[in-house]
Structures are given as structure tokens and as C-alpha cells.
Amino acid sequence: MSSVFDPSAYQSLLAPKVERLRELLAPFSAPEPVVFESPREHYRLRAEFRLWREDGQRHYAMFAPGEKHKAILIEDFPIASQRINALMPRLKAAWQASETLSNRLFQVEFLTTLAGDAMITLCYHRPLDDEWEAAARELTAELDVSLVGRSKGKRLVIGRDYAVEKLDVAGRTFSYRQPEGAFTQPNGAVNQKMLNWAFEAIGERDDDLLELYCGNGNFTLPLATRVRQVLATEISKTSVNAALHNLDENGVDNVRLVRLSAEExxxxxxxVRPFRRLQGIDLKSYQFGTVFVDPPRAGMDPDTCELTRRFERILYISCNPETLAANIAQLHDTHRIERCALFDQFPYTHHMESGVLLVRR
Structure with a gap:
């Protein structure tokens, strides 16, 4: 299925994804997936463009996979948030009017949120000087955004180096700091649906939760309100710092976060071996009933997958249904699929996010 933006074709493009997930999970007697649709347009909160010179001007551009020399010039971007679409022409006019802003500018990144915040990153093939910083401060005030300038080995921040998101889960609003350059869910509306599904799937528990790959605490915050306590892991230092801030900002005090990979x-x-980063944490004091995993596209490695077998419940969010199916195949003799969902994070493409709740047989 090729990527094609056509809101009238949305359902016909979604149907093959639903069928694909059904087929992949059929060997495990999965229930019918609950399907969470995306907004038809303005759903993507992040966008990244290269700049392409034509007729003496720089234009937003994208490239087809494997094609580096034939640019697709972009004037507007209907899959991106309304805020991004409003900022694009204003930013373009600013760099066209300023040699200081446009000189050796080669890439622009936008990060917006459902809460209305916006951050722009400008990437340069030259050092950034005081003249650039003065022009960037004027631009930041004009556009009402935070702005980050990047050049080799240097980063200048005007305003904040993060955007603030607010997501509603089961009647409570959670606030998230989303750092520049760190991973965030691109489709905010569908992310909010994922959080609510996971919140309902885990249920109200009187035991503990282990979370692997916790990122900035996207799932950690709401799930922590459903269990006695949480031990969460994340390897990215930027994401760990954001998660710690988000836990504090939301008054969630039953989470211990350690900077370890899932494998560690x-x-x-x-x-197998002790870790200094676990000093002061008594792993044997936890009464883990559920493990929550949201791994990268490669899925869980065999050892981590085997680890999850110890838990009564495995709550699994996946960005790759093939590796999800492979992991379930490893666990199928001890766990069955009780719930299944498809989250259409990436409409008009073949990509999908899915979720399963596995419970011990």
C-alpha cells in the first residue's frame, strides 16, 4: 500500500490493515481487534522538511524513498497539524526576508501539541553567531514559538527546548514535557486513544507494574494510577530526564525509574550481574503482576520476551505487527490474547500501531 493522501479513501486504506492484523494474530485465536481510527487530516504533530533551492529561493521539500536528487516541493502539508500549516508560510517568509536566517539553512523541524504549543528547530551548515541569535529572537516573538538553532557541535535555544502536551485519560488531564529531538508519538489524537485503551486494559490492580521502554512517561503516568507501584526503565538520558519531570509535574509518586535497557x-x-544504577532498589520487594512493553520496531529480543513470560499479564503496544506476532508465538504456550486493538497512527500508509493484552492460561 503506497502512501497517498486522500481522505475519501481513508476506509478503503484502513481495511487492509485490519485484515493484516487479523491474519497475523489468527494462529493465536485472538479476538476481533477494536479499531481506533485517526482524524482524516491535520493529525500529525511532527514534521521535518529538507530545504531545496529553486529560482533563487529555499522551499520546503521531501524526497521519495531512495531518491535524493529529485525534490518534491511542499507549500502546505495537510496531514500535519493546523498549527504547523499556519507556521510554514510565516517561517518561509521570514527566511526569505533575512539572509541571516536563510544562510546555509538546510533543514526545518516542527513539533506541535494538542495543547497548542509549538517548537521549531532550524538546522544549519554554518556556525551560529550573535547576529543569528538576534534575528532568531525576533522570529520567536513574531511566531509565538520556541526555537532551537542547530549547527555542527552547537545548539542555541530561544525559549524552551521542549513542547508541552496535555492528554486526557479517563477524565484526568496529564501534562507532558516533550524534549526537542526525543521521540514522541506523532499522532496525538490516536495516542490519546491508545492511552485510554491501555488504562482500561490493565484494570484496577493491587499489585505492581514493570514497564520497559518507558520513553518520556507517555504510558507511565496514567498506568501508575492503576497499580500499587511501578518500576520503569528507559535507556535514553533525554527521555529519562523528561519522564522524571513529568512524574513530578503530575504528582505521580509511586514510580521508580532506572536508566537501563530492557536487556540489562x-x-x-x-x-546475572548487579547494576550500580539499581543501587537502593530491592527488586525482590516488588509484587509484579503486569509487564508493559512498547518496544522499537524490532520487537522484544528473545531473552526479554522470555522474561515477560513470568508475568500474569503482558500489556504490549507494538509499532510492527510482524514482530508482535513473532513475540506472541514465543509466549503462546503460556499466555493467550484477551484483548486486541489497532491504532491507526499512520493513515494513508501501510504502517500501524497495535495493542494486545496477554494473560496467563
Missing amino acids: LTEALNE
């Missing part, structure tokens, strides 16, 4: 935590729980 597996070694710790299997008592």
Missing part, C-alpha cells in the same frame, strides 16, 4: 533489566532480574 532482564539480566538484573535473572541475577
